[in-house]
Amino acid sequence: MANTPQARKRIRRNNRRADINTARMSRIRSFIKKVETAIEEGDKDAAANALRAAQPEMQRGVARGVLHKNTVARKISRLSKRVSAL
Template sequence: MANIKSAKKRILVNEKKAARNRAIKSKVKTMVKKVDAAVAAGDKDLAKANLVSAVSEISKASSKGVYHKNTAARKISRITKAVNNIA
């Protein structure tokens, strides 16, 4: 355990940030899973609706620094491609 006051504060702040990042990443993964499930079921309308919310969450995560901008772009590209390839 840290003895210095600033180090103790750093530990607390890092735990808060890690918890926030974990929650945001979890939400993004859930949204992507919803899109993937709709694609697997072949439900284009549901997939498109879920895609909009998933893209929004990924963009928010990117703007907050949880994901790098290229990672966010890659995730958005992949799920959009999957939705567009539904018969």
């Protein structure tokens, strides 16, 4: 258990940041799922639009330190390849 005021504050801040990061990851996953459902339905226009909306969200996750840049680059590359294959 935290005994110093600094350690107590650190626990409070960690919990708050964890909530924010969880919400951010959930939002990113939702955008990715929209792309994947459009791909499964075979709707190329909807998939392309969803991918255009998802890319900035994923890049924002990189900027905020929630995701690694190579992970996002890989996911965007794979999604865009699947969209262009429609």
